[in-house]
Amino acid sequence: xxxxxxxITEDQIVTRVAEGAIAFATGAQYAPVIEGTSTSQxxxxxxxxxxxxxxxxxxxxKDSIEDGDACDVVLSGLIKVPAAAAVTINSFLEVDATxxxxxxxxxxTTTAITLLADLxxxxxxxxxxxxxxxxxxxxxxxx
Numbered sequence: 001x002x003x004x005x006x007x008i009t010e011d012q013i014v015t016r017v018a019e020g021a022i023a024f025a026t027g028a029q030y031a032p033v034i035e036g037t038s039t040s041q042x043x044x045x046x047x048x049x050x051x052x053x054x055x056x057x058x059x060x061x062k063d064s065i066e067d068g069d070a071c072d073v074v075l076s077g078l079i080k081v082p083a084a085a086a087v088t089i090n091s092f093l094e095v096d097a098t099x100x101x102x103x104x105x106x107x108x109t110t111t112a113i114t115l116l117a118d119l120x121x122x123x124x125x126x127x128x129x130x131x132x133x134x135x136x137x138x139x140x141x142x143x
Contacts, residue, residue, distance in 0.1 A: 076141025
């Protein structure tokens with residue numbers, strides 16, 4: 001798919017099993033995920049998730065992923081996902097409180113430990129911009 005000069009590329013994909021249901025933002029084809037509690041499992045990311053491992057791809061013909069479903073996780077590539085607010089080109093991104101969306105990454109630099117925790121929330125780099133909210137192109141897996 002090509003829009004606005006960008007082409008979705010999924011350079012590295014692995015198959016995982018969902019631990020719990022995973023929702024997608026309206027119109028979105030991807031949602032951020034973290035590692036599950038068992039090998040080869042993933043679960044929905046939250047705004048406090050320590051490490052996002054990739055973006056799960058929405059299955060054809062379904063609006064969500066159910067607990068126990070096999071699913072594809074994009075580890076690197078250029079994908080399009082919803083932004084929760086204004087994002088500029090080359091902004092670093094993190095999972096927003098609306099967890100099916102991403103937001104600009106603004107690390108808290110008050111202490112080394114909070115900075116490290118914030119850095120682990122970094123999920124990608126914006127390759128397009130939006131004024132308030134909408135879909136943006138992001139580069140994942142190559143930072």
